[in-house]
Amino acid sequence: LPPPAFDKADLQKVFADIIPSYSYRSFEFIYNDRGIQLNNGPEDTVEIRPALFQIQAKMDGSDLLLADQAENKALKILKIAAERLHVEGFLQCAVSILASVDAPEDDATAFMAKKLLHDEKQAVVLGEGYFGGGVRFRRLREDQSGEDALSIEPFVDQPSLVVNHQIARGATTAPIGFDQVSTWISDGFDFVADKAMRLLSE
Numbered sequence: 001l002p003p004p005a006f007d008k009a010d011l012q013k014v015f016a017d018i019i020p021s022y023s024y025r026s027f028e029f030i031y032n033d034r035g036i037q038l039n040n041g042p043e044d045t046v047e048i049r050p051a052l053f054q055i056q057a058k059m060d061g062s063d064l065l066l067a068d069q070a071e072n073k074a075l076k077i078l079k080i081a082a083e084r085l086h087v088e089g090f091l092q093c094a095v096s097i098l099a100s101v102d103a104p105e106d107d108a109t110a111f112m113a114k115k116l117l118h119d120e121k122q123a124v125v126l127g128e129g130y131f132g133g134g135v136r137f138r139r140l141r142e143d144q145s146g147e148d149a150l151s152i153e154p155f156v157d158q159p160s161l162v163v164n165h166q167i168a169r170g171a172t173t174a175p176i177g178f179d180q181v182s183t184w185i186s187d188g189f190d191f192v193a194d195k196a197m198r199l200l201s202e
Contacts, residue, residue: 002050003050003051004050005034005050006035006050008029008033010084010085011035011036011048011084012036014048014080014081014085015036017080017084018038018046018080022076023040024038024039024040024044024046025040026038026039026040027039030047034050035052040058040061041061043056044056044058044061046077048081048085053078053081053082053087055077055078057070067186067189067193070189071185071186071189074181075178075181075182075185079178082178088175089171089174089176090175090176090181091170091171091175091176092168092169092170092171092176093167093168093169093181094167095166095167095184095185095188096165096167096188097166097189098163098164099192099196100161100163101160101161101163101200102159102161103154103159103160106159107159108154108155109131109132109154111154111161112131112135112152113132115202116132116135116152117132117135132154134151134154135151135152136149136152137149137150137151141169144172145169145170146167146168146169147168148167148191149165150164150165150166150191150199151164151166152199161200163200165188165191165192165196167184167187169184
């Protein structure tokens, strides 16, 4: 059965508590008034509804965010919503860090073929016009609580690469708390800044 709807007054209080710290241009009720969405554009949104709290923070927009500022923003909004809506923990958590990186020699497709796929002749077997559209690396957690993944793709029509690092975790012995979420966000930024960039520069 779907979880019960949040109280509309509590949802409005969530919005009122977020706005002093982070301004959003639009606020609307969604899913038959079961949740809310705050919006500053397609890459800067907050969605709060039963069984899903989702925050998307654009770091290179008009309000430039560094890694620790993006982490603080996500955690503060999560905490406000959880406190107002009486949510004590989470059963699943996903952190995704998306970065655009300049490709060497301004050719993302050639870089993918030569450096990451190591054989630009492979795509030719498929027919004219095919090219390596990306690579994906995965690591499964030994405790079966989730996985880490890194994908790298050429950005279509631009000389850059799209780097996407994802951390997915499920609750095992207890609900997921804010300290764990904070650690995963920090780990994700560190991974992209260090190991992912080293992979691209080798």
